[in-house]
Amino acid sequence: MNNASNKKTITFISRQAPYGRNNSRLCLDMALASAVFEQQVNYVFLDDGVLQLVKDQNAESINSKTIGNALETLGLYGINDVCVDKKSLSRRNLQPTDLIIDVKMVDRSAIGELIRQSDCVFNL
Amino acid sequence: MKFSIVVYAAPYSSEAAATAFNFTKTLLDQGHELYRLFFFGDGVHNANRLAVVAQDEVNLQQRWDQLITTHRLDAVVCVSSAIRRGLLDSQESERYELDAISVYGSSEIAGLGQLIDAVINSDRVVNFG
Amino acid sequence: MSCLHTISQSPSRQLLDTCASVLETGDAVIFIEDGIYYCNQKESLAEFKVEFQVYSLVEDMNARGMLKRNLIDAELVNYQQFVELCCEYDKVVSWF
Numbered sequence A: 001m002n003n004a005s006n007k008k009t010i011t012f013i014s015r016q017a018p019y020g021r022n023n024s025r026l027c028l029d030m031a032l033a034s035a036v037f038e039q040q041v042n043y044v045f046l047d048d049g050v051l052q053l054v055k056d057q058n059a060e061s062i063n064s065k066t067i068g069n070a071l072e073t074l075g076l077y078g079i080n081d082v083c084v085d086k087k088s089l090s091r092r093n094l095q096p097t098d099l100i101i102d103v104k105m106v107d108r109s110a111i112g113e114l115i116r117q118s119d120c121v122f123n124l
Numbered sequence B: 001m002k003f004s005i006v007v008y009a010a011p012y013s014s015e016a017a018a019t020a021f022n023f024t025k026t027l028l029d030q031g032h033e034l035y036r037l038f039f040f041g042d043g044v045h046n047a048n049r050l051a052v053v054a055q056d057e058v059n060l061q062q063r064w065d066q067l068i069t070t071h072r073l074d075a076v077v078c079v080s081s082a083i084r085r086g087l088l089d090s091q092e093s094e095r096y097e098l099d100a101i102s103v104y105g106s107s108e109i110a111g112l113g114q115l116i117d118a119v120i121n122s123d124r125v126v127n128f129g
Numbered sequence C: 001m002s003c004l005h006t007i008s009q010s011p012s013r014q015l016l017d018t019c020a021s022v023l024e025t026g027d028a029v030i031f032i033e034d035g036i037y038y039c040n041q042k043e044s045l046a047e048f049k050v051e052f053q054v055y056s057l058v059e060d061m062n063a064r065g066m067l068k069r070n071l072i073d074a075e076l077v078n079y080q081q082f083v084e085l086c087c088e089y090d091k092v093v094s095w096f
Helices: A023-036 A047-053 A067-071 A086-091 A108-117 B015-029 B041-047 B060-070 B079-083 B090-095 B113-121 C015-022 C033-040 C058-063 C079-088
Strands: A009-014 A040-045 A081-085 A104-106 A120-123 B002-007 B033-039 B075-078 B107-110 B124-128 C003-007 C028-031 C053-057 C075-077 C091-095
Touching (some): A009 A108, A023 B113, A040 A108, A047 A067, A047 A086, A081 A086, A081 A108, A086 A104, A108 C015, B002 B015, B002 B041, B015 B041, B015 B060, B015 C033, B015 C079, B033 B041, B033 B113, B041 B075, B041 B079, B075 B079, B075 B113, B079 B107, B124 C079, B124 C091, C003 C015, C003 C033, C003 C079, C028 C033, C028 C079, C053 C058, C053 C079
Parallel strands (some): A081 A104, B002 B033, B033 B075, B075 B107, C003 C028, C028 C053, C053 C075
8 A cells, every 4th residue: 555545535326227237236346345445435326327226126037136125235334425316317207205225316516526526436 | 647447348349448458558658557457347358368369350368468467567357257257267266166267367366355445546547348 | 626538439328418417617528439429420519518628539530430520629639648638637437
């Protein structure tokens, strides 16, 4: 380790729907690892990423693990700054009550602000 | 400036693997430091030593291996992405009692902690997927 | 904290729309890979409120026969300049 600060603010922007591709899982794994290593983590669901939060998922029917359940681990790992883009939600006919976990509703300017405040951004 | 590079894309499936290679080579040529190269998700295929490529095509895996070896780069293949895609070093090959080693010796198989360490210790992290 | 955004997918994926909605004055966008096709659409940048510098990777433009179709007057940069831009801006956000 050099003299760089050991605590960074890392923002994860999860933008892909679950199951079709693996990006949602990769994004979650990176965030959980960051929390284990005691980094400051922001987690944002944007565009199709909000579809990961939909209730009543059952991925057993496609031989996969249900991502909705995995997202509940965010809180267990101490990741409490979890946001959802309002516009992405409404464009997909979703309400906050349709979602599996409690999340903060934010607009685009708030997401922009998170990006600006971060040392590093993972966007997938 | 101290960079780390994260590659999510497999060679031949996506141009991003080649873009990552060109970018990495360029930054090294310019005298910048590469703290770590991290292959993640499908990106682990960039470290596959068992690929055979047509003679008139670029063998990107081999080029990565040469670049990593020449510059003594710290190259990490994410363990959870690697083993489920059949990318094994001697240790993993023995652990799971399989009879092949498919990862170039120039890359090390390790966990996501190495990525977080790279974030902490780099000036810039650039992602290619 | 200025930000360089890389966009590597064709305009049909609409990544620039989302990207432009979170960036602010002083940020920049660089088109790479299939993202360079934005240069072939004059209307690409018209609708965004925030002004940002736009670059495009010349190697990817050349590969796709698009060097003469830079209708949005993006500043063409090579890999050396791409690396330099990553140093110039405080961080890099990749859209793919």
